[in-house]
Amino acid sequence: MKIILIGDGGHSRVIRDIILAKGDEVYAVLDDKYTRGTEKAGKYYGPVAHLHEIMNEDSKVVIAIGNNLIRKRIMERLNINLEQYSTLIHPTAFVSSTAEIGRGTVIMPYAVINASARVGNHCIINSSAIVEHDNTIGDFCHICPNVTLTGDVLLGEGVEMGAASAVIPGKSIGSWSIVGAGSTVIRNVSAHSKVAGSPAKSIRKSMPIKFLQRSGGDSYEKLKNFSLPATHDRK
Numbered sequence: 348m349k350i351i352l353i354g355d356g357g358h359s360r361v362i363r364d365i366i367l368a369k370g371d372e373v374y375a376v377l378d379d380k381y382t383r384g385t386e387k388a389g390k391y392y393g394p395v396a397h398l399h400e401i402m403n404e405d406s407k408v409v410i411a412i413g414n415n416l417i418r419k420r421i422m423e424r425l426n427i428n429l430e431q432y433s434t435l436i437h438p439t440a441f442v443s444s445t446a447e448i449g450r451g452t453v454i455m456p457y458a459v460i461n462a463s464a465r466v467g468n469h470c471i472i473n474s475s476a477i478v479e480h481d482n483t484i485g486d487f488c489h490i491c492p493n494v495t496l497t498g499d500v501l502l503g504e505g506v507e508m509g510a511a512s513a514v515i516p517g518k519s520i521g522s523w524s525i526v527g528a529g530s531t532v533i534r535n536v537s538a539h540s541k542v543a544g545s546p547a548k549s550i551r552k553s554m555p556i557k558f559l560q561r562s563g564g565d566s567y568e569k570l571k572n573f574s575l576p577a578t579h580d581r582k
C-alpha cells in the first residue's frame with residue numbers, strides 16, 4: 348500500500364519505519380515547512396495543501412504528528428473520509444483478534460492490545476505500551492512508551508498518557524487530560540485535567556477555557572458505546 352504521511356518530524360520518521368517493516372511504501376510526505384512540491388529518492392515532498400492533488404485510490408493517509416490537538420485540527424482541515432486513513436500496526440506488536448483498532452491509528456513496536464480492547468481513530472499506541480483487556484480509548488489519544496493501562500480502563504478523547512504511567516483497573520480519564528510521565532492513576536480523572544505523581548494528583552487544569560469550549564470531547568456514554576468502521580487495514 349502507498350502511504351501519504353502528514354508531518355515530517357521525529358514521530359513521522361518512526362512511522363516510516365513501521366511502513367517499511369510492513370512492506371508498504373511511503374509515497375509522499377506533506378508538511379507546511381515545504382512551500383512547493385519536489386521529488387526526492389522516489390518520494391514526493393510538499394505542503395499539506397497538495398494532498399488532494401496526489402491522493403488516488405491506491406494511497407492511504409496517516410497524520411504523523413505526535414501532538415493530539417494538532418492531529419485533530421489537521422484531520423478537520425483535511426476533510427477526507429475516514430476510510431482514506433490507514434491503520435498501521437508494527438509487526439512486533441500483539442493485537443488480540445478480539446480488539447478493535449480505529450482508522451489513522453498507529454501501533455508502535457512491541458505494544459500489546461489485549462482482548463476486547465477498543466482503540467479509537469487517530470490514536471498513537473507507542474512503543475511497548477500495554478493496553479489491557481476491555482479498555483476503551485477515545486479518538487486522538489497518545490499512549491506514550493511503556494504505559495500500562497490495566498483492565499477495563501476508559502480514556503476520553505485526546506488523552507495523553509505520559510511515558511511509563513499506569514492506571515489501575517476500571518478507572519476513567521476524561522477527555523483532553525494529561526497524565527505525567529511515571530505517574531500512577533488510582534482514581535478517576537475528570538476531563539481537561541493535568542495530573543502527575545504516584546498516586547496521581549492534579550497539578551493544574553490542562554487547557555485554557557477557550558480551548559475547552561472548542562474541543563468538545565466525547566461523553567463517557569458515547570465512548571462506551573462507540574463502534575469502529577467495519578473494515579480497516581489490519582494485517
Ligand SMILES: CC(=O)SCCNC(=O)CCNC(=O)[C@H](O)C(C)(C)COP(=O)(O)OP(=O)(O)OC[C@H]1O[C@@H](n2cnc3c(N)ncnc32)[C@H](O)[C@@H]1OP(=O)(O)O
Binds near residue numbers: 473
Ligand atoms: C517518543 C516520545 O517522546 S513520546 C512523548 C513522551 N512524553 C512524555 O511522557 C511527557 C509527559 N509530560 C510530563 O510528565 C510533564 O511533566 C507534564 C505534562 C505532566 C507537566 O508539564 P508542565 O505543565 O510543564 O508542568 P511543570 O513542569 O511546570 O510541573 C508542574 C509541577 O508538577 C510536577 N510534575 C511535572 N511532571 C511530573 C511528573 N511526571 N511526575 C511527578 N510530578 C510532576 C513538577 O515537579 C511541578 O511541581 P512543583 O509545582 O511542586 O514544582
